[in-house]
Amino acid sequence: MRITVLGSGGWGTALALLLLDNGSAVTLWSHRREAAEAMAQTRENPRLAGVELPRELVLTSSMESLEESELVVLATPSFAVRETARLAAPYLHPGTILVSAAKGIEKDTALRMTEVIEQETLSACPTAALSGPSHAEEVGRRSPTGCVAAARDPAVARQVQDIFMNPRFRVYTNEDVVGVELGGALKNVLALCCGVCDGMGLGDNAKALLMTRGMTEMARLGVALGGRKETFAGLSGMGDLIVTCTSRHSRNRRCGVLIGEGLGAQAAIEKVGAVVEGYFAALSAHQLAEQSGVEMPICRCAYEVLYQGQPLSSAVERLMGRSRRHEVDESWI
Secondary structure, eight states: OEEEEEOOSHHHHHHHHHHHHTTOEEEEEOSSHHHHHHHHHHSBOGGGTTOBOOTTSEEESOGGGGGGOSEEEEOSOGGGHHHHHHHHGGGOOTTOEEEEOOOOBOTTTOOBHHHHHHHHTTTOSOEEEEESSOOHHHHTTTOOEEEEEEOSSHHHHHHHHHHHOBTTEEEEEESOHHHHHHHHHHHHHHHHHHHHHHHHTOOHHHHHHHHHHHHHHHHHHHHHTTOOGGGGGSIIIIIHHHHHHHOTTOHHHHHHHHHHTTOOHHHHHHHHTSOOHHHHHHHHHHHHHHHHTOOOHHHHHHHHHHHHOOOHHHHHHHHHTOOOOOTGGGOOO
């Protein structure tokens, strides 16, 4: 199968290598010509240091490869998905499968990534979302990984499953695109919060509390927006939450640690030196919660700390001082 991966960051590169391993003819696209040329020369991506890029992997900054592609993966940061889909649209054929591998919610519109892609491509192509606990650093080194392919059409989800799955990359299917995409986006907010916990030295108990109650918030909003609560018990919900909140590879957690240690949000993001999706998702989660009338106290505090300058100590006091609740009545499953 002829496949183009749009986005040559660590995640896009790892997916390109995976698809190449599976026998597909793969082109990896970068929005910067210099980046594509540098990788073609060194056969390495600085975002995935130490992993060789085989000669069979075509590196380009041209969209022309899309004209021959049967499947296109959009693996850019969430803020670049709309522009990338717009650039790709003229080259796509109606039968081309579009797979969103970006985990985020668009700023201002609060749209999920597949919704953004469908807007820009006029829903001319079948779309799917690929999500789950999948750090590029490990997928690129062929470590065992599991993800979920979500599409409204079960046949499309199965096609994506067959194309991506191999003995080291297990893929499940799901028709709940809303739940899968929201899980992938909202867990970044909670990972940032867990990093703050670590930076402040609040301990493992506090982090476990945040993760568990954060899962409740994710599912509550997901159901209000049309998702299924059981999806949040799966790979795109609990699975991705666990890995992003605890892993040394997590940029969101790392950013949170810096904030917990006293840096401002913007200074922390600059020090991380890469896109921190949780920062943008905190604003979108707050907007969606307000619009839906859904209570999300953790995400609200994250928004107030990141965007309104609320002191961390005040946020902790507010969360711990909330009125008494019954756990099961608010349970996420």
